[in-house]
Amino acid sequence: MRDIPEGGGPSARPEPASSRDTATSLTTGALARRLGVSPTTLRSWDRRYGIGPAVRADGRHRRWTAPDIAVLETMCRLTSAGVPPAEAARAAKRSASPEPAGTPLPAGPAEPADGPDPDAPPEPMPRSRAAGTLPLGDVRQECRGLARAAVRLDAPAVQEQLAAAVETHGLAVAWQEVMVPTLHAVGRKWASSGDRYVEVEHLLSWHMSTVLRRSTRPPARHADAPGPGPVVLACVPGEQHTLPLEALNAALTELRLPARMFGAAVPAEALIGAVERLGPAAVVLWSQVRSTASFPLARHLVGTGWGVKGARRRPLVVLGGPGWAGRSGQGMLRPTSFQDALDTLAALYGAGSRKPAGPHGRESGLSRGPGRA
Incomplete structure (x- = not known):
């Protein structure tokens, strides 16, 4: 006689613990959309840095729980600030808070999958738009963090880093040595990628405009006569x-x-x-x-x-x-x-500019435009 509770039928069987765990977790695709990165990036971080899910449904499908997501949010925040991915991964794992009581976690290292991940693309994996790199060259470290945040379409990080650049370096240097080089890199990527990255340039331009306008003081008055006009x-x-x-x-x-x-x-x-x-x-x-x-x-x-x-x-x-x-x-x-x-x-007004050109001395002002210049 089979051990089936009263009321019989498969639907009445007790739900396995692993199924209950996945009920409150996210798939790789859903988590990628939430964080603003590509699924390929999450799989790459799992493979390279060991930032993987604690639970895998049936040993195959990745299921990301709340502690996993917290680690990844830290990883995204650090890489957006310009921290190299390997260093960011170590810091993110160190910052992981102790798991709450009752949360099932593997006793040792992450359990290996019983088989290949059916969601993973074949090797070599194509580079996605969100995982793409921008041709920045020799630039300030802030440019790299800003570019990573922009490619991920991480608007809060873009806004914070632009405001910090103006606060730290002053408006002229922030424009010449942080904003313009990043825009140029996006423009070059756009031009060479068949109009991909359009959304990245639009988001970046919008937030640059927002920061510039917030940095604009009320218009100064000028004497009617004599003296130059505005x-x-x-x-x-x-x-x-x-x-x-x-x-x-x-x-x-x-x-x-x-x-x-x-x-x-x-x-x-x-x-x-x-x-x-x-x-x-x-x-x-x-x-x-x-x-x-x-x-x-x-x-x-x-x-x-x-x-x-x-x-x-x-x-x-x-x-x-x-x-x-x-x-x-x-x-x-x-x-x-x-x-x-x-x-x-x-x-023209007998005044001098207060902010000299920065150490990189880039030609990035009124002779060369941002974006696809």
Whole structure:
């Protein structure tokens, strides 16, 4: 006679302990979505660093319990901050809290699987988007942590690291040596990967814009007369890339210099009208690609004057961005870097830039744009 409780049938059999354990655990795919990494990355961390699940359903399928997830969250946080994965894995395992009473854990090392993981891709495993590396080269350590967080689409980590870079290094250096190199790396990866990583660049750009605007002080007032007017910052018609101008605007306000930010794709007529009304000391025109660089507009602004006859003033026109490559003219200036542009504009008001170029000395300002420059 079979040992079946009253009421009979398979559904009435006691549930094995292993089944109860998995009821409150996550599969590899679900955990990957929760953490913002790829399933391949989780399997790789398990294989390389021993950060694996304590429970495997039927000895095959990975099931991640709360203690496992806590270790992985620590791993993600450390790698986002730029800690090498092997070191982050050791620290994450050390920080694991003691398991609560009643939580089943293996007595020794992680139990080997009885067979191959049916979810694992064949070897060699293809690199996923989330596990991809960016061509950063010789950059600050902050760039590597920022890139890892961006590729994982870890928005909180991206925001925290950008804010920390500005707080630690100042706005100019944070822009030149942390933000721009990371954007360039994403842009190069995008261009070479058939439009993959688009979401990474969009997320990174959004949070950079957020940090830059939070770092922007209220606009400074300028004397009506005498003295130079404000700096006008505008993208040429058809140009949507505003990040470099946002950075320059924030840096000018940090120096308490008057600036007027007009943003993306300013119509030519509107820009000319604003220049005539404001009488600016300088007009910064941003063009990311050659097709948007309007040299006739730049020449027209150079010729715009105001004031009484014999004492008329004209603005200095600053050409920013790779779209102006090889172009310049009388009354126009094409800075070689962000710092160069900031120093030039500050000199118009008899002021000096407070933040010198950082030790890496990268050409990352108004001559070269972020992203796919």
